[in-house]
Amino acid sequence: MTTCSNSSSRNVAIDLGDRSYDIRIGHGLLSDPLSFESLPSSTAAMVVTNETVAPLYLDALKRSIARRHKYVHAVVLPDGEAFKTWESLNLIFDALLKHGCDRKTMLYALGGGVVGDMTGFAAACYMRGVPFVQVPTTLLAQVDSSVGGKTAINHPLGKNMIGAFYQPLRVVCDLSTLNTLPQRELSAGLAEVIKYGPIHDMAFLHWIELNMDKLLTLDADALAHAVQRSCEIKAQVVGQDEREAGLRAILNFGHTFGHAIEAGMGYGAWLHGEAVGAGMVMAAILSERLGMVDKAFVQRLRQVIDSARLPVKGAVIDANANALRYLELMRLDKKSESGDIRFVLIDGPGKAQVRAAPDDVVMSVINDCCAA
């Protein structure tokens, strides 16, 4: 664990009126009290983390915020998407109430996307809203789930079905935490980095292609640029459409197919980023079959996803009626309207569009793209 402080952090501003906040990106930030300067101090704080992250970073974070709060409590959740449930959320509420935490208590989310989503939702609901700070420790959380205020838990019938739009007061992305991230999770995070290229910025996709080896070996500058550029693009999109009335949905490229894989295989069997990796290939092929992009684009995207060591084929989730099962699961997607599945498709390189697609074309894509 890096304990040196590093004053050369990069900042990305999220502009949402009175809910605006900064993302600070750099190495060693978690261990540096300066990363938390100018946030409101309060009597109590509650750090929410999980069994994997707690032994690595909980003490360091507690030390960094010790002077800001009279009491720093912690609740350690089980690790994994399978625990993104009401039961885990209730462990946070139990801890807050047991310690008599009031409306000014600051919550800190220390962990990956699951911890961030649950802590944010707990902050949104506890006493109808307390402040919180995101301290994401996975690449996926740093480039995606900690930014933009989407919080949620899963329901047995659908992912992220119960949640709130609720913004943190700050996001502190300590890139040093990626040193302890398993390779599989690093790749999963790269799926969300890659995503920003085809939907918004082909120059960024080109940079990713050139720098994939550096990213996979945790080169400091490459990581910092990838996280910063991802957050900038997300900030730009979210700033225009905080509550996903329209544009923001493009950030879900690859997620419609991906969520079906996650739900169909059982939460946790595939990592979210892995499902998004395969889902992006499927969505690109669907775009191609609808005449929106050419085969060369699909091949290029498949290649970069493969180079990130991510799956490029979907899972067989039902041996007898795979395509129908995908359709059934995708109809539960939050973007669906009146039973019509709405896909994020690529409408020419660097440009995304949300639209429906004929069932037979979707089923042909599923049949051609899934491997046992």
Add this chain to the structure above:
Amino acid sequence: MTTCSNSSSRNVAIDLGDRSYDIRIGHGLLSDPLSFESLPSSTAAMVVTNETVAPLYLDALKRSIARRHKYVHAVVLPDGEAFKTWESLNLIFDALLKHGCDRKTMLYALGGGVVGDMTGFAAACYMRGVPFVQVPTTLLAQVDSSVGGKTAINHPLGKNMIGAFYQPLRVVCDLSTLNTLPQRELSAGLAEVIKYGPIHDMAFLHWIELNMDKLLTLDADALAHAVQRSCEIKAQVVGQDEREAGLRAILNFGHTFGHAIEAGMGYGAWLHGEAVGAGMVMAAILSERLGMVDKAFVQRLRQVIDSARLPVKGAVIDANANALRYLELMRLDKKSESGDIRFVLIDGPGKAQVRAAPDDVVMSVINDCCAA
């Protein structure tokens, strides 16, 4: 059940910027499709109600909104504060997901405060927010809980601890529904009507004193005025402080003691309004012992609460250490800060103030005000 339509409804506007909405007050409104005019229509609607209200009004409401939605589903919850839990909330989510309800699905809360609070919270969280309409069928819900956007469920360690600020698109107060309301619940609703006098409008308190008999016998004009004036005062306070940064807390007059009674006796043993009735007397006596109002004011308030057939003494919730148990429960109140209980006290007739009070004075009030 009144089925005639009545175009002479009174409207109260709640001014909250892009979350503004109207409260419509009148007899027969629930059975009149015009009550729901100009709301967005959607493919699906979900009426949330309870076992007591469903046989009385569910069919009528379904008929009134039938032309606005292709499918009108319903979920019928068990009745009572004891069921204001995550488990009941999940019945709403289960029903929404089972029917494939999307982000545009309209929720209708048909019932009292418990149904309204749970439906509003479900609407706030389902897919991170769907629209909802309040159709309150108890006096308490019509004058208080359906107005102002506070939604919540209870936690075993505290009332309304998990919730959200989330505004309905409209409130339709059908005064005819009060004809089927048990007398005990009518009285409970009157507690929240009376409340608006001492905190804001002594002329209204005077009007209530003169019209109590009419209110208890459901005189149409008296009821309409009481509901309208209560909603006006609440609208004025909430319009200045939607998220309870300060002023709004005065609406909790009587609630700090009251919540301790409800939690201490077990949710449902005392009706919320009954606990607020006794709680207002206790808060008035505390105000008097701190030199803020005189004995005559306390006596006047006790008299009007008594005339509404409400308790004017608190419950003994612990035979051995009653005052300490109250303090313990009140420290969990959402208004508490750093362990200090904050009371809504009367700072001269018609004017409220939120402040702490010495434990020994609070305990003397509890000891003098509770009856087995």
